[in-house]
Amino acid sequence: MTTTYRLSGVQHVYGERCVVDIAHLSILEGEILGIVGPSGAGKSTLLRLLNFLETPTIGHIEYRGSAYDGDVPLSVRREVTTVFQRPMLLRRSVSANIRIAQRIRGGASGDALIDQWLDRLGLADLTDAPIRTLSAGEAQRVALARALVVEPSVLLLDEPTGNLDPYNVGLIEHMVRSDTDRRGMTTVVVTHDPFQAKRLADRTALMISGRVVEIGETEQFFTDPKQPETRAFLRGDLVY
C-alpha cells in the first residue's frame, strides 16, 4: 500500500512548548486513520501540519513522495481539506456555503452536484435556508458537504461530531466511510471519542503529549494494545 504522508522527525513548537513530536508516522493511501488522545495531545496541530496550514519547526512531511519545506504549491494544497469541530460557515445560504468551496478551487458551479450532496446528507429541504437557522448537527453536515463536494484526495476531520446527537454522528460517519471507500480518499479523523475511532477507522493511533504512543490496526489497537498508556487510555484512566 502506498503512503499519502510520511512524517520524519517532525517537531512543532509554540513558544517553548513542543506540541508535536513525531519520530515517524506513515498515513496510507485510501485508509481512515483515527487519532485519539486527551486534550492538548497535539492532535489538532498535527492536522494543521497535514493540511499545510503550518510548517513543522523541525523535520519533514512528505506528501505523496514529495517533501515541502516552504511554500506548498496551490494545486497540492487543494488536494487536502479539513472539517473543523466548529463548522465555520459563511453568513449565507446552505447552498452558497457549499458553492464557495467549488468557487475557491475554480471549479464549475455545479448546482446538480450541490443538490446531490445536500440530498446525501439529509439537507435537501434546507438548500436556501440561512445558515443561522441551522442546528449544530445540520451546520456540521453542511461543513462536511462543503469539504466533500470538491472531492479532495485527503480529508482531515478535527472532532467532526463533538457535541452532536447520535443521529448526526451516524450520518456523518456513514458519509465519511462511504466516500472514502468510493473514491479511495485518505481520511484522518481526530477524536476524543475512542469508540468513534473503533467504528470508523482502519487504523488507530494514540497521541499523548505530542507523541504517537501507539498505532495499529483498529481491531488490534482495541483488543490487544501493546503500550501501557494505550491500555490505560482505553480503560478510561486519565492519561496526559
Added chain:
Amino acid sequence: METLARGFGEAVQLLLEFEPALLEIVGLTLQVTLIALAIALVLGIPIGAALGLARRIPGRSVLVPLIYTGMGLPPVVVGLFTYLLLSNQGPMGSLEWLFTPSGMIVAQTIIALPLVVGLTMAAVQAVDPDLPVQMRALGATRRQIALTTLVESRIGVTAAVVAAYGSIISEVGAVMLVGGNIEGETRVLTTAIVLETRKGNFALALALGIILLALAFITNFVFYRLQLRQGGP
C-alpha cells in the same frame, strides 16, 4: 409648533411645485455627497480591509489611532484645511477648485474617508478569526481569503457607508468654508438652511431641513433593506 407645521407644508409645496432653485440645491447636495462618498468608498474600503486583515503591518500602531482621530474630525477644521490647500497660495491652488463643487467634494471626502476606513477595519476585524483558516484549508489563495472576509463583514461595511453618508450630507462647516454658499453654484441644503435661518425665513429653513432629513431617511432606508437582505439585524 405653528412654525413647524408651516415649514412642513411649505416643504411639500416646494417639492410639488418643482421649484427649479430648490431642485438645483437638492441636485447639487446629492451630487457632491454621492461623489465624495464614492471616492471615500473606493479608497477607504480596501485600506480598511487591509488594516483589518493584516494586523502586523509596520506603522499600524500609529496609523490606527490616527484613523480613529480622523473619525471625529471637526468638519470646520477640515474646511479650513481644505480652504488653505485650495487657496491661491495653497499647494493645490492651481486647480482653481476653491468655491466650486469640486472643492466641496475634496472636503467631504476628507471627512468621510476616516469613517469608511475605521468602520471597515472594525467590521473586518469582527469576522471570526478562524474563518481565514477554514478558507485556507479549503485551498483559498490570500486574495480569495481577503475577499471572502470582506464579503462576510458586509453588514459592518454597510454601516460604514451609512455613517459616512450621514456625516457628509448633514455637514455644513466644511462646505460653507470651501464652497462659499454661492447661489446657483455651490449652495447645498445645509448651507441654504443656515442662510435662510439668518434671514429669518424659518419656515423655508425648516422646509429645507425636512427635505434634508427625507433624503437621509430614504437613503438609510435603502441601506437598511440591503442589510436585511444580507442577514443583518
